[in-house]
Amino acid sequence: MAFPMAAPAALAAARLARAALADLWQALAASHRMAAPVACDGVFRFQETADLAAVRLDYNTTILPAKKFFYPPVETIFRFHRHRGALAPDEEACEARRPLALFGLHGCDVRALELLDQVYTGEFSDPAYARARAETFIVALSCLEPGPSCFCTSFRSGPFPESGFDLLLTDLGGHYLVEAGSARGAGLLQQLGAEPADSEDQLLKTHRLREAVARFRRHIPTEGLPRLLNQAFQHPVWQALKDQCLSCGTCTVVCPTCYCFNVWDKVNLDLETGERKMAWDSCQLLDFGQVALGQNFRRDRAARIKQRIYHKLNYFREQYGKFGCVGCGRCVEACVKHIDPVTIVAALKGV
Amino acid sequence: MRILLQPELVEITEVRQETRDTFTMRFRFPSPSLAAAFGFQPGQFNMLTVFGVGEAPISLSSCPRQQEYFEHTIRTVGNVTRAISRLQPGGRLGLRGPYGRGWPMEEIKGHDILVVAGGIGLAPLRGAIGCILAEPENYGRLEILYGARSPEDQIFTYEYAGWRAHPRVALRLSVDRAPGIHPGAGEDAAARTGAAAAGTDPPDAGRRFDRVGPVTTLFPDVELEPANTAVLMCGPEVMMRFAVAQLLERGFRAEQIYVSLERRMECGLGKCGHCLIGPVYVCKDGPVFSYAEIRDLPEEVF
Numbered sequence: 001m002a003f004p005m006a007a008p009a010a011l012a013a014a015r016l017a018r019a020a021l022a023d024l025w026q027a028l029a030a031s032h033r034m035a036a037p038v039a040c041d042g043v044f045r046f047q048e049t050a051d052l053a054a055v056r057l058d059y060n061t062t063i064l065p066a067k068k069f070f071y072p073p074v075e076t077i078f079r080f081h082r083h084r085g086a087l088a089p090d091e092e093a094c095e096a097r098r099p100l101a102l103f104g105l106h107g108c109d110v111r112a113l114e115l116l117d118q119v120y121t122g123e124f125s126d127p128a129y130a131r132a133r134a135e136t137f138i139v140a141l142s143c144l145e146p147g148p149s150c151f152c153t154s155f156r157s158g159p160f161p162e163s164g165f166d167l168l169l170t171d172l173g174g175h176y177l178v179e180a181g182s183a184r185g186a187g188l189l190q191q192l193g194a195e196p197a198d199s200e201d202q203l204l205k206t207h208r209l210r211e212a213v214a215r216f217r218r219h220i221p222t223e224g225l226p227r228l229l230n231q232a233f234q235h236p237v238w239q240a241l242k243d244q245c246l247s248c249g250t251c252t253v254v255c256p257t258c259y260c261f262n263v264w265d266k267v268n269l270d271l272e273t274g275e276r277k278m279a280w281d282s283c284q285l286l287d288f289g290q291v292a293l294g295q296n297f298r299r300d301r302a303a304r305i306k307q308r309i310y311h312k313l314n315y316f317r318e319q320y321g322k323f324g325c326v327g328c329g330r331c332v333e334a335c336v337k338h339i340d341p342v343t344i345v346a347a348l349k350g351v
Numbered sequence: 352m353r354i355l356l357q358p359e360l361v362e363i364t365e366v367r368q369e370t371r372d373t374f375t376m377r378f379r380f381p382s383p384s385l386a387a388a389f390g391f392q393p394g395q396f397n398m399l400t401v402f403g404v405g406e407a408p409i410s411l412s413s414c415p416r417q418q419e420y421f422e423h424t425i426r427t428v429g430n431v432t433r434a435i436s437r438l439q440p441g442g443r444l445g446l447r448g449p450y451g452r453g454w455p456m457e458e459i460k461g462h463d464i465l466v467v468a469g470g471i472g473l474a475p476l477r478g479a480i481g482c483i484l485a486e487p488e489n490y491g492r493l494e495i496l497y498g499a500r501s502p503e504d505q506i507f508t509y510e511y512a513g514w515r516a517h518p519r520v521a522l523r524l525s526v527d528r529a530p531g532i533h534p535g536a537g538e539d540a541a542a543r544t545g546a547a548a549a550g551t552d553p554p555d556a557g558r559r560f561d562r563v564g565p566v567t568t569l570f571p572d573v574e575l576e577p578a579n580t581a582v583l584m585c586g587p588e589v590m591m592r593f594a595v596a597q598l599l600e601r602g603f604r605a606e607q608i609y610v611s612l613e614r615r616m617e618c619g620l621g622k623c624g625h626c627l628i629g630p631v632y633v634c635k636d637g638p639v640f641s642y643a644e645i646r647d648l649p650e651e652v653f
C-alpha cells in the first residue's frame with residue numbers, strides 16, 4: 001500500500017503568497033490535529049500545536065523523528081487480568097480522534113515514513129498503523145539549508161522530497177510553490193483557490209534545488225555500496241569502533257527508520273491486573289540478542305555496531321528494496337562519540 | 352501493533368512430566384470456531400503468555416493431523432517457562448500463532464528422512480515424525496538420531512516403541528553421559544550397559560541408549576545414503592554446527608539439510624527486529640531454514 005495515493009499528473013501546483021500560508025494552515029486545522037516543528041529549549045521538535053506563529057519552518061532536523069506519531073516510544077498493547085486474560089481495549093483508547101496533519105516535514109522524514117510503511121504494513125499488516133498513516137495529511141517542505149550532519153542527497157530522500165506527501169511547500173523567496181502529491185492534496189489546493197503555478201515557478205524551484213544540493217558537504221557513495229559492505233565484515237574499522245561506542249542506543253532511538261521494539265508485562269499493585277507494554281528497543285543494547293540461560297547472539301559490541309550500520313545500508317535494502325538510511329544525520333548529532341555512517345563508509349573505502 | 356499482539360485464551364487439558372525439567376502440555380480452544388481456525392505445520396511455533404509474567408516462543412510438538420488438541424513441550428529455564436510449568440489441567444494460557452515456516456513436509460516427500468535432534472530440539476520434530484509415519488507411502492525410510500544429556504533427560508520416551516515398530520524406521524539414541532560409563536568406553540559395553548540401565552528403570556522402557564557421546568557419535572551407524580536423503584535437525588547450536596559439518600563431509604548438500612534456529616523473539620511477525628540474522632527474520636522466514644539459505648549470511652550462524 002502506498003501512502004498517500006499517488007496523484008494523477010494533471011493535479012495542480014499553485015503559488016501561495018507568504019501571508020496565505022495561514023489559509024492553508026486554517027483549512028487543514030478545521031479537520032485535523034496539527035503537528036509541526038517548534039522550537040523548545042534551543043532545539044526543534046515535532047509536536048502538536050494550534051498556533052502557526054509557533055511553527056518554525058526554518059528549522060533544521062528535530063531531535064525525534066515523526067515516527068513517534070504512528071509508533072509511540074511506549075505503548076500499552078492491552079490490559080489484562082491474570083486469570084481472565086487480555087481485556088478488551090479501553091473505550092478511551094478507541095475513541096475516534098481527529099486525523100493528524102504533519103506540517104513541514106523534510107524529505108528525509110517523509111522517506112522514513114515510507115520505509116516504516118514497508119515494515120508495518122505488507123506481511124502481517126498492522127491495521128492501526130495503516131489507518132493512522134492513511135488518514136494523516138502530510139505537508140512536506142523542501143529543505144533549503146542542510147544541517148551540519150545531513151547527507152540525504154546520498155539516498156535521494158532530500159533535500160526536496162519526490163513522493164510520500166499530500167502537499168509539498170517550496171519557499172521561492174517572495175512566495176511558496178505548493179505542489180500536490182495526492183488527490184486530496186490537489187483538492188485542498190482547489191479549495192484554497194490559489195493561483196496556479198507556472199513554468200517560471202518550476203524553474204525557480206529547480207534552481208533552488210540545485211543551490212541546496214550544492215551546500216551538502218557529506219555523502220555516502222551508494223554505487224557499489226552493497227559490495228563494499230559485503231566485503232568489509234571483518235574490516236579493522238569495526239574493532240576500532242568497538243572501543244569508542246558506549247552501547248547506549250541513542251542512535252537507534254533518534255533514527256527515523258529504526259523500528260525494533262521490546263514487549264513486557266507490568267503488574268499492578270493488586271497483583272491481579274496489569275498491562276502488556278511495548279517500547280522502542282535498540283540492537284545496540286547488550287540484552288537485545290539475549291535468550292534464556294544467558295546465551296546471547298550479539299554479545300560482542302562490534303557485532304552490534306555492525307548490525308546497525310549493515311541494517312541501514314545493506315539488509316534493509318535486501319528486505320524492502322530501499323536503503324534503510326535516509327541521511328537525516330540525527331544519529332551523528334546525538335552520538336557523544338560522533339560515530340558517523342559517513343565516516344565509517346569512508347574508512348571502509350579506505351579514503 | 353496492538354491487535355497483532357493480542358493472545359487468545361486456551362485451556363490446558365493434560366500435563367505430562369517428560370523429565371526433571373521438561374513437561375508436555377495438551378491444549379484445547381475454548382470455542383470450536385477458534386479450534387477450526389487453528390491449523391499448523393510441524394515446526395511452527397506459538398507465542399505463549401502467562402499474563403503478568405510474559406511471553407515466550409514455543410514450538411508445537413504434536414502432530415497437526417491430531418485435530419482435537421495440540422501440544423507444547425517445554426523446558427523450564429526461566430521466568431515464563433517456570434510460570435507455565437506451575438499451571439495445572441483446567442488452567443488457561445494466552446496464545447497467539449501459529450507463526451513461522453515449519454519443516455518442508457511437501458518438498459521432502461519421496462525422500463529418505465534423517466532426523467537429528469538434541470535435547471528439547473526433539474519437540475518441534477515430533478510432529479514431523481508423526482506426519483511421516485501417518486503416510487509412510489509418501490516417504491522413504493526414516494532414521495531418527497536423538498541425543499540427550501543423560502537417559503533421564505530423554506523426552507517422548509513413550510513414543511519410542513511405536514516409532515521403532517515401523518518396519519522402515521530406525522531410532523538411535525545417544526547420551527552425553529550415563530552413570531558408570533565414560534565417553535569413549537567400549538561401544539559394545541556402552542550399548543549393553545545402556546540396555547541394562549534401561550532394564551533397571553522399568554517404568555520407562557524408552558530410557559536406553561546406543562552410544563555415549565554427542566549425537567554425532569551415532570553418525571557411523573546411519574544407513575541412509577546422502578543421495579536421496581533430507582535431513583531435519585534441531586538442537587543446541589553447537590550440536591548443529593558439528594552435525595552439519597560432518598554431514599557435509601559425508602556428502603550431503605547444504606540444500607538437503609534443514610535446521611530450526613532459536614533467536615530472541617518478541618513478536619513472531621517480522622516487526623520487533625530481535626530475531627534478525629542479517630536480512631533474515633528467523634520468526635517469519637524461519638525458524639526452519641535449509642542450511643544453504645543461512646550458510647552465507649554475513650552474521651555467521653554456524
Ligand SMILES: Cc1cc2nc3c(=O)[nH]c(=O)nc-3n(C[C@H](O)[C@H](O)[C@H](O)COP(=O)(O)OP(=O)(O)OC[C@H]3O[C@@H](n4cnc5c(N)ncnc54)[C@H](O)[C@@H]3O)c2cc1C
Pocket residue numbers: 287290291292293396405406407408409410411412424425426427428429430431432433471474475612613614615616638
Ligand atoms: C522458534 C522457537 C521455538 C522454541 N521452541 C521451544 C520449545 O518447543 N520448547 C522449549 O522449551 N523452548 C523452546 N524455545 C525456547 C524458549 O522460547 C525459551 O526457552 C524461552 O523464551 C525462555 O523464556 P523464559 O522466560 O522462561 O526464560 P528467561 O531466561 O526468564 O527469559 C528468556 C527471554 O526473556 C528475555 N530476556 C532475557 N534476558 C533479558 C534481559 N536481560 N532483558 C530483557 N529481556 C530478557 C528474552 O526474550 C529471552 O528470550 C523456542 C524458541 C524459539 C525461538
Ligand code: SF4
Pocket residue numbers: 251254255256257312324325326327328329330331332341
Ligand atoms: S542511520 Fe542516522 S542518518 Fe541514517 S536515517 Fe538513521 S539517524 Fe538518520
Ligand code: SF4
Pocket residue numbers: 252255257258259260281282283284307308309311312624627
Ligand atoms: S536492528 Fe538495530 S538498526 Fe535495525 S531497526 Fe532495529 S534498532 Fe534499528
Ligand code: FES
Pocket residue numbers: 615616617618619620621622623624625626627632633634635
Ligand atoms: S520475533 Fe519480532 S521480528 Fe522476529
